Amino acid sequence: MRVSFTKMHGLGNDFIVLDAREAELPPVDACFARQIADRRTGVGCDQLILLNHSDCADFRMRIFNSDGSEVESCGNASRAVALLHGKPACIETGGGLISAHLSGQDVAVDMGEPQFEWDAIPLAFAMDTLSMPVGWEYLENPVAVNVGNPHAVFFVDNCDAVDLARLGPLIETDPVFPNRVNVNVATVESRAAIRLHVWERGAGLTRACGTGACATAIAAMRRGLVDRTANITLPGGTLTIEWGEDNRITMTGPATIAFTGSFDWDQFA
Incomplete structure (x- = not known):
């Protein structure tokens, strides 16, 4: 199974973005995330980002660190996927709903409210x-x-x-x-x-x-x-x-598409 990806970064914090909003992909797990994130034997990234359909937002963003752990939120990735989306978006994350829009050459993201308890x-x-x-x-x-x-x-x-x-x-x-x-x-x-x-x-x-x-x-x-x-x-x-x-916290900064490509899913499954 050949799968397309987009390599992006926010200030050098880099991501592999897989878009499953229209066409469903096989399940992503920790082992898959570690292997594709490996900079020697995989594509290489800090985080693997998976975009899915959402019932409460424009889309859902799942975030896997290079060690395979899934985390709730990633500010740089939020800017990156907003740039990829190309228009204002409400994004469902494990940390809650956030919103993003293009602001000149940058991307502004409403990161929600901080918690101190x-x-x-x-x-x-x-x-x-x-x-x-x-x-x-x-x-x-x-x-x-x-x-x-x-x-x-x-x-x-x-x-x-x-x-x-x-x-x-x-x-x-x-x-x-x-x-x-x-x-x-x-x-x-x-x-x-x-x-x-x-x-x-x-x-x-x-x-x-x-x-x-x-x-x-x-x-x-x-x-x-x-x-x-x-x-x-x-x-x-x-x-x-x-x-x-x-x-509410607003974060504003750049995001960049580095390149696009494809890989054989079975190679990393």
């Missing part, structure tokens, strides 16, 4: 999510926030100096986070600018993480470090995050 992150037990009383070596007292998926945000003097490749997996899999967690280390540069590095749950170090940018901006806003609109610069580029008075 300890059991909505979720955490293993009740604690202050604005300054968690936990630490891993010199990374201490993170902000916890759920923006469709769980994030821990650490504010440091120089995020470039943090050994996130070593500390990221330790924090991601700590028992305090029952569903694992995305790990963000951020440096506030002004009332409107933050630098950020992300260890993405199930994918590792990434050039960009849309939900990480949202979570970090919201965390900084909750602590009074930045204004309600901020530019978040990751290794792959910059996203603009706005936390509106209606409590």
Whole structure:
């Protein structure tokens, strides 16, 4: 069975997009996702994105990390599939309904409302999510926030100096986070600018993480470090995050179609 795909990226965070909205595809599982995401023996990507029919939105987006785990939300992928759709869209995700539209050369996505309750992150037990009383070596007292998926945000003097490749997996899999967690280390540069590095749950170090940018901006806003609109610069580029008075998060940034192709499904099944 020959299947077409679209390779896309948002600031270097790359995806294989499979469109099953019109023609049904065989079931996608963790093993299939791992094999097609492999950069040596597969097509290669950070996330595999599957588009399906939805009864409550224009379409449904399922997201599989390169380790095969299925996750609730992906900000960069949301911009990518909105670009592919080519017009305003309501998108069903595991983290809830989101909406997206083209904004000039960029894509703007309404990422919904952040959640701060300890059991909505979720955490293993009740604690202050604005300054968690936990630490891993010199990374201490993170902000916890759920923006469709769980994030821990650490504010440091120089995020470039943090050994996130070593500390990221330790924090991601700590028992305090029952569903694992995305790990963000951020440096506030002004009332409107933050630098950020992300260890993405199930994918590792990434050039960009849309939900990480949202979570970090919201965390900084909750602590009074930045204004309600901020530019978040990751290794792959910059996203603009706005936390509106209606409590909803808008993420704006680019998305790119890299190339299209096809593969034999049985090769990865």
